[in-house]
Amino acid sequence: MLKGMSENETLQNRNWNVLIYMTGVVILFFILLMRLFSLQFTHYDENLQRSENNRIRKVVLVAERGYIYDRNGEVLVRNRPSYQIALSSINMPRKKSERDSLFMKLLGIKDAAGERLFDSLSLDTAFQRSRWIKTRPIRLLEDATAEQVAIIEERSEELPGVMTVIESRREYPYGTMASHALGYTSEISEEQLKLPEYEGYTQGDRIGQKGLEQFYDKEFRGVNGMKLVEVNASGREVGTVDGVEGTEPIPGLRLVSTIDLRLQKVAEEAIPDTAKGALVAIDPRNGEILAMVSSPRLDPNIFSLKKRERNKGWAHVALDTMRPLTNRAISGTYPPASIFKLVTAGAGLENGILTENKYYSKPCTGGYQYGARYQKCWGTHGSLNVVNAIRLSCDVFFYQAGLDIDMNRINEFGRRFGLGEKPLGVDIPGEKAGWLPDSASFNQRNKRLGWRWARGLILNLSIGQGQIVTPLQQATLIGSLATGKGVYRPHFMKELRDSQGNVVRRYEPEIIRPGNMKPYTHRILLAAMDSVVNHPGGTGKRGALPNVRVGAKTGSGEWKKGEKTHAWYAAVAPLYDPEIAVAVIMEAAGGGGAVSGPIAKKVMEAYFENKLSEARKNETQSAP
Known part of the structure; x- marks a missing residue:
């Protein structure tokens, strides 16, 4: 009996096990069916989208x-x-x-x-x-x-x-040619992505860095x-x-720039890449920049290479003590040197303190005594009027003139022609402003050093030793002084065109400073610039052209005791109907007339040769 009950229990237990197993199987299949239903019906759209995302990109x-x-x-x-x-x-x-x-x-x-x-x-x-x-x-x-x-x-x-x-x-098919003006492209950085001007850009985008590439x-x-x-x-x-x-x-959009490639080539060949310097050639009638050089140069193609080569090239230029990444033409700041004597003279003429025939009682004997201080001149020039003082670049004449005119009047005249604390607004990033010191700004700028304005500072300032300018400002100054018709905003963009060549936008020349003066002042300044190049003893005679009247002013900017001066040369031609203004600076190179004058001459020669060749070409095309 017990044995039978044991067999019955065993059978019953077996049936329960089978039942539990079958129940588990049914539940499992039910879950699978529900999951299948969910995948095919409830989440059909979602899963289809996922599938499509895997299949479609x-x-x-x-x-x-x-x-x-x-x-x-x-x-x-x-x-x-x-x-x-x-x-x-x-x-x-x-x-x-x-x-x-x-x-x-x-x-x-x-x-x-x-x-x-x-x-x-x-x-x-x-x-x-x-x-x-x-x-x-x-x-x-x-x-x-x-x-x-x-x-x-x-x-x-x-x-x-x-x-x-x-x-x-x-x-960049011409390598280093106009590299500072053109700029380069590279992948956008995480810091740039946070800036409001890069809203809508994403990681991995390649964007313009420096120059026209960045600005446009x-x-x-x-x-x-x-x-x-x-x-x-x-x-x-x-x-x-x-x-x-x-x-x-x-x-x-495609950008048609104001750059003249042939002129740019001549300018770059004239300045060795082993030297520090800059050149700006501009059309003073409308502000178009015809050529811009900053030396030493860099090859923007390195930023389009693969990462390893790009990093190597970047390290080379970034660690170069010659600072090839700096655009000296717009962000290099220097004392204007004797080119500023045109501003001092202009302020004196405008205010009736100087005249064409005024001679100071103290002639140049090699220096000027001001109180206990003896201020030297670079030569011995005797008694001079304003035109001859500019021709020979006599410091003693301008020491006296500066004290008579006062810095406020001198600075006011300089600001009319693009100098001062505001940038000119050229359409590439990085432009620096200059500085025309007066008593208030001098005291503020040198407060930490404990320096205070003294009237004797005018002696140096009247000859351009103490102000700050850029090569772009110097080119703009000489050009607008020669035209007398206002200061035009310097720019590189001539036209923007679409892919079919249709003009979308054309740059309209813009006068940003009045550049005004009395006809008498204008005539005397032109005569002075003429004498620098074309009269005996002129400091800028090396920039003369045989068939074109050139006006200019030279300068030697002091920057460090015991070092050669910065060599400045600013010129305009034709003097009485200006088409081109050129400013050249060669750092720590010596006299402006001897070093920078021949460089400016090469650029002007090329400009007028180009003009003649274009005229001949047009004549040939129009001939029957």
Whole structure:
């Protein structure tokens, strides 16, 4: 009986086990059915979208950046195709183990020479960035060679999310030519992304840095397009999505600059790259900058190279004690030296303190006694009027004139012609303002040093030793003094055109300072500039041209005791109907007339030769 009950219990227990098992199976299938129902019905749209995201990729079509031309249509900046090996965050493996495997596979890839294509640091950075950048591929290798592209394509199946992208990179066909004016492009930094002016930009965008590239970046960028493409499991594009139209990119605007390439070449050849200096050639009738040189120069093409080469090039220029990154033409600040004597003379003539025939009672005997102080002159010039004092650049005459005129009057006249504390507003970033000291600004500027304004300071200031100017200001000054028709804002942009060549915007010349003076003042200053170049003993005779009347003023700017002076030369031609003004400074080079005068002469010769050749060309074309 007990034995029977035991068998019954065993059978009953077995039935319960089967029942529990079957119940578990039913529940499991029920869960699977519910999950299937959820996937196919409840979350159908969501899952379809995920599926589509894995199959379909949104590709941003980057707009071609606008070109830069010189005034005659010569290409100064263009684009070139560049292959990039990139990482697509959408198609990368999700599991950490698979991502680590992809990382190690990439790290192990070598080229024919046995060199690794990727380094661990750049790969790690790219993988980290892929966590938050979802909209565009992340560059792993820039400017990849055909061999490197082939290696990646051969292994495409084992490298999910790794792809080859064709981008355009900036190319500067003339290398260092006009590099400081043109600027360069590079990837936007994290600091720049935080600035309001870069709203709408994203990590990985290449933007203009320095020069015209930066100032007109938004105009050059254009508008990106978009297309939807189908990709396989490895993230490779296999075709476009039927029935979905993308948007074509709109190319950036093209800038026709005021630069004359032929003139720019002459200017750069005239200044050795081993020297520190700058040159600005400008049309004083409208402010168009015809040429701008800052030496030493740099090659902006280095910023379009692959990362390793770019870093090497950047380190070279950044650590160079000659400071090739500095645009000395607009941000180099120097004492104006004797070129400022034109301002002192102009202020005296305007206020009736100087006249054409005024001679000071104390002639130049090599210096001037002011109280207990004896102020030297660079020569012995005797008794002079204002024209001859400028011709010979006599300091003693201007010591006396400055004391008579006073700095407030002198500074007021200088501000009329572009000097002073405000930049001229040229359309490239980095321009610095100058400084015209008076008693208030001098005391404020030197408060920490405990220096106070004294009347004796006028002696140095009247000859341009103590103020601050830029080469751009000096070119603007000499040009507007010669025209007498106002100071035009210096600029590089002549026209902006679309990809079909239609003019979208044309620069309208703008007068920013009055540049006014009495006809009498104007006549005397022109006569003085004429005498500097074309009369016996003139300090600027080395800048004379045989068939064009040149007016000029030389200067030697003191900056450090025991060192050679900065060599200044500012000239304009034709003197009585000005078309071009040129300012040259060569740092620590000596006398302006001897060093910088011949440089300015070469530029002016080239300008008028170009003009003659263009005139002959037009005559030939118009002949029947």
